[in-house]
Amino acid sequence: MRSHDDFELVAAAAAGELEAFGELVRRHQDFVYGAVLRVVRNPTLAEDISQDCFLRAYRALPDFRGDSQVRSWLYRIAHNLALNAVTRRREYPTETMPETLAATESGPERSAEVSDLARAMGEAIDLLPDDLKQPLVLRELQHLSYEDIAGELDLPLNTVRTRIFRARRALQIHMKDWQ
Amino acid sequence: MIPCNITDVQRIDFAEGIDDSIDEHVLTCDQCQAFLAELWEGQLEHDLSEPVMRVVGLEEFVIAVIKEGGGILARIGEALRVYGMGEESK
Numbered sequence: 289m290r291s292h293d294d295f296e297l298v299a300a301a302a303a304g305e306l307e308a309f310g311e312l313v314r315r316h317q318d319f320v321y322g323a324v325l326r327v328v329r330n331p332t333l334a335e336d337i338s339q340d341c342f343l344r345a346y347r348a349l350p351d352f353r354g355d356s357q358v359r360s361w362l363y364r365i366a367h368n369l370a371l372n373a374v375t376r377r378r379e380y381p382t383e384t385m386p387e388t389l390a391a392t393e394s395g396p397e398r399s400a401e402v403s404d405l406a407r408a409m410g411e412a413i414d415l416l417p418d419d420l421k422q423p424l425v426l427r428e429l430q431h432l433s434y435e436d437i438a439g440e441l442d443l444p445l446n447t448v449r450t451r452i453f454r455a456r457r458a459l460q461i462h463m464k465d466w467q
Numbered sequence: 468m469i470p471c472n473i474t475d476v477q478r479i480d481f482a483e484g485i486d487d488s489i490d491e492h493v494l495t496c497d498q499c500q501a502f503l504a505e506l507w508e509g510q511l512e513h514d515l516s517e518p519v520m521r522v523v524g525l526e527e528f529v530i531a532v533i534k535e536g537g538g539i540l541a542r543i544g545e546a547l548r549v550y551g552m553g554e555e556s557k
Contacts, residue, residue, distance in 0.1 A: 306523060313516040319500070321515070322507025326484055335513065342519045359500055367494065406522065409529045428528045429521070 294358035302349040306431070309349075313342050316359055320366045327370035337373055341366040412462040416455055423448050424455035471498040478502050 294315070300308035320341050325334035344365055352361060413421060422441060426432045434452075438445045473489055478499055480486035493499045 306520065306527070309523065310516045310520045313519050314514065316504075317515045318508050318511045319504040321511040322482070322503065325510070326482060329484070331512075335511070335515065338511075339515050339519050339522075342515065343522055346519075346523050356495070357497055357500070359504065360495065360497060363500055364494060406525050406529055410525065428531070429524050431524075 295354060298349060298352055298354075298358055301346070302352070309342075309346055312345075312358065316362050317342075319359060320362055323363055323366045324370045327367070328373055333373065334370075337369050338366065341369055344369070409459070409463065412459050415462065416458060420451050420455035420458065423451045424459075427452050471496050473499055475502065479506070482506050 294312065297308045297312045297315075301312065317338065321334055321338045324337045324341070325331060328334050328337065341362065345362055348365075352358075356364075413424065416424065423437050423443075426437045426440060427434070432440065434445055434448050437443075437452075438448045441448065443451075471492075473492065473496070477486060477489055481489050481493065481499075482503055489499070493503070
């Protein structure tokens, strides 16, 4: 049953299974996009807000109590974001979209902090030498096993482990200003 | 399930932005949402799961990497906790 599957996916995603959340996005993205587009009347803006909707849903997974259907929960998030965007566009017509999305009643400063941190981390990854960056990206962003990475890069398993360790350590040093 | 008396014509008018009078109703009506989901299916031209999961993966990674860092973890944890407690998450 579709709704039952949704609850299972939410539970799995809340337990750390990222692919479960990816499936939720694929399942409901048309609906969320339609709900947003109905309000904002701008396809590009609607896509941005739809993405933001799913990110907020992901971060709010621990708070989802299951009192409503998952689709209904997503609809409410999407609807609120779309209305906020329209309101802010009226108040600040020249404001750029990222700032519009960043400012909501649920904590704009905190949201901005997470975004800034993610951006800084992305820049730090870019600065890594390729021999460290490649295994790190395959491990942390593409979630390959150490064995698969070793096969992919044609490296001994221990070399892969060492390089990922060194990459993580380099990132920690690079990010020390955030502590 | 609460019976829904909204007609398909009203739902289509709502979807097209002609009539917003059922706005509050749609927020909680599974039947109307199911109808709209079918109506809006295939509208989206790009798969959003890839960009969304890229950010999700990066955020999870950021949190994992800084776990050993101490102070920043508390800040991020608090950020995510507060971030997830808005009206839309209820």
